[in-house]
Amino acid sequence: MKRTAYIGQLTESHVGQTVTLQGWVNRRRDLGGLIFLKLRDRSGLVQVQVEPDSPAFPQADQLRAEYVAEIEGTYQLRPEGQRKGGLADFEVIASRVRVLNTAKTPPFELDKGESVAEDIRLKYRYLDLRRPEMQRHLLLRSKAVAAITAFLDTEGFVQVETPMLTKSTPEGARDFLVPSRLNPGEFYALPQSPQLFKQLLMISGMDRYYQLARCFRDEDLRADRQPDFTQLDMELSFVEQDDVLELNERLLSHVFRETLGVELPLPFPRLSYFEAMDQYGSDKPDLRFDSAFEDVTGLFRGGEFAAFASAGCVKVLVAPELTRRQIDELERVAKQNGARGLAWLRREGEGFTGGISKFVGAQTAELLARTGVQDGGTLLFSAGEWKGAVSALGAVRLALRDLFDLTAGGPRFHVAWVMEFPQLDFDPESGTWTYMHHPFTAPHPDDVALFGTERQGEIRAQAYDLVLNGFEVGGGSIRIHDPQVQAQMFGAIGFTPEQAQDKFGFFMDALAYGTPPHGGIAWGFDRLIMVMTGASSIREVIAFPKNNRGADLMALAPSPVEAAQLGEVGLQVQTPERV
């Protein structure tokens, strides 16, 4: 039972030869007494012709859609009039057909792809995965894993599996719990990330660690979340920020080259968190197109337009000519993102009309000069406190991208680092400070003295995000290795030493036994593959995903279990009254 090759591997050198192929009947047509089959395997499709007097005819005549067949025949060029270039110019004249298995009629047409209701596709996922598009996604994902493994192995990384049945880690999301039968009433947590374990591996002297780690977060599932997901997780000892960045740049370009044949320009551009927010209104800006904001705060300060005159920040974004309806739609986006409205101007000749034009007489010349807006083009303004103003305009920038296909002229992929995040985040409601990344992120060494002062909000973290086409596909940091700095950090977020010990006890102990300087990163692997394949959702790059109720519609999980099974782990389902 040996195929000559996968269908997609057949080349002109096979012409005239007898080939054996194995796969599924994608379609059967009967025409003029002949049977025409499209045979499909994971690599492609080929037309098979079975002539009425062929010894293969009786078997071929049994074949229906999705039957499994082995076909032997002569590989040849199709008649001259039927050639269009490419693989479709070839066909197989069958000499032998073996029906390897029958198939019921599929509940949906595979060719219909994503137009089929997703519930149906998920229920019959094994059929949905037969689609060339899904096979391409999973193949690319697999190739990426192999490329990562080969690269990191060569670079001296050790792949280590960290525990799946463990204790809460400090990511702060809700844990999935696993009841213990040997210790009734006690629970393991499924890991939200291997964060503490990878730091422990550095403490253990492993020097360079990586893992494609399954992680679990019991969050309310938004459109594109899964309860479990995959991280490329890595950690390095005796490194500084640039070492981690440089290695990851080489790794990511290796992966793009090996899987897509795409060369990413090196080094990746770096933006500070402030620059990214200030210019693009996002800490994960889509830089396939520019459309940076222009800062016009000073231009309007103290001027006649009250809404801008006293605003902490006024930003302007240049847009093409917009209809009234498009402006309304963009204003809706701005409001959804926290703005009170969306001020606008249309350039007409050397002046402005519409929107707030009656308030900007004095600023006209400078606005024209600084924005370079084309005649007929639109200026969109956002004003208020800095973070709110830029965030709202950032959302408008992305809506413009989708409206005008602004990425069309740009590169297919744009990668950048966003860096220098604040170490601490102030919550005005509770009046408390919390960590921005996680409590083990190292502050910039020049800023350590600011801990505990009123300027601690200015402390920069040695943290970095990897941003691809507007998606955050990775994030990491240099970690604190000095127990004293760790204590300062806990102090800054209001933990007493006892609380720190209580929450992170064994890890705090470990830190004191000779911790090397270290840092690392985790890539959101599902999301990376999604962007690389151009898939519309991470569900399209996961073989058997859950729906947005956390359910596996094929295997029918989760499901109730017998009371006895719960009894073994010392649990019972709460009666409704007690819930």
Next chain:
Amino acid sequence: MKRTAYIGQLTESHVGQTVTLQGWVNRRRDLGGLIFLKLRDRSGLVQVQVEPDSPAFPQADQLRAEYVAEIEGTYQLRPEGQRKGGLADFEVIASRVRVLNTAKTPPFELDKGESVAEDIRLKYRYLDLRRPEMQRHLLLRSKAVAAITAFLDTEGFVQVETPMLTKSTPEGARDFLVPSRLNPGEFYALPQSPQLFKQLLMISGMDRYYQLARCFRDEDLRADRQPDFTQLDMELSFVEQDDVLELNERLLSHVFRETLGVELPLPFPRLSYFEAMDQYGSDKPDLRFDSAFEDVTGLFRGGEFAAFASAGCVKVLVAPELTRRQIDELERVAKQNGARGLAWLRREGEGFTGGISKFVGAQTAELLARTGVQDGGTLLFSAGEWKGAVSALGAVRLALRDLFDLTAGGPRFHVAWVMEFPQLDFDPESGTWTYMHHPFTAPHPDDVALFGTERQGEIRAQAYDLVLNGFEVGGGSIRIHDPQVQAQMFGAIGFTPEQAQDKFGFFMDALAYGTPPHGGIAWGFDRLIMVMTGASSIREVIAFPKNNRGADLMALAPSPVEAAQLGEVGLQVQTPERV
């Protein structure tokens, strides 16, 4: 912050050069005003000498055991009288020392290794992992993963991640449950293996799949079990048994070559289940030494020794000269393995003394000839029904191995296939048939007609185990792809179609939509690495294992959780009265 190289990578070419090294202080000695340090990284150890007038001295003088340091100095040959050959002949004369971190005194001496109580080692696992032995285990494991990935990627395998939050699979062990918060009162199961999903991937046309899969079984933990473990899981379409075996032989020898530099002789020998049991009393025989049994059933049949005269099976094993005490110990082993005793004979000249010698006068000459026992040597007998008799003597064979180091002259590694397992197993107590491997294993095509007949116990499965040094390190089978055969199989083990549908519903559905012939295997990856490294337990090749109560002594998992957290998933801990 750049090291010249790992310590173990320093070569004679570095002699006379300034090198920078980073690592941990393994030991410090002060002698004649000088400081001698052993610096350790994951690759090795090197002696560092700090002279009293060196600018490095003040920093070096702060160093204690397990401090983290960066050391710059001249790499040189030690004085002629102190050389012993190898890396220890070299030393570093420090010119600069940087203390990168301090360390508390470790709670145990790292050099003491496995003589330290395992509870202490597990509690401070990050220190235990600093031992070169543990680093070697994890490095080899990582190299094996990289070798497997590269090999299978080249062979056209697709690495696919299967669900971690899923439904019970048919392995028959107890599931770990995960309560669902979005569906209160319902549960996911952690996968016991990806068995059904890998078969679904074949149905989906993925053709060749692999995964290093974490699996979970909630069993009572024996000495060398873990609640979660790692399988190299693979499945292939359009294959027969020989294809799977041949590929796995090439893969395993690739892994041995890449990690240990060991060449495994190909092809691996194949034994049937019957041969393995009949000759070695085990379905995973240790074949690094021979000591096969001799069958003497016929020789004693109807003879004067009643215990052998009517036995279904009499086997004899040749042993060296044994003391009375050793014989007693071996008898104890035989009895622990179900025998009623252990009959024995000692050869003296051309006759036998001791044990059952007075009953074997008539058989003396033939016993001498057929066993070839040396003068002074011992014959050990096992009699009874076949399976019990050979199993008990198989245990005695392994005890002899350990007593006399019988593997000493043999190969370091011996791999074999054990095959042709029975498809079905009869339970005399309940009077019912069950599956031997799992219910999706394909029967030998010549034996399918025996289903439902009184000879169905003779049906051979297309199943195979990979046996290394007496450990089962892999097992797999060709699967049933014909829904009719699947129905026969369910019938044979007493399932009605309704029960089959109830238990394996979605999978039975899938089987009907065009399933290719397929088969696969799973390697017990932890156990394989244990045997390859010569470790004493799988805990020695897992970074953060559980103890035999299923507890992580470092992270302190499992642990109680807040009632509120349980309430969110609709559960409560049973009050003791209700348990």
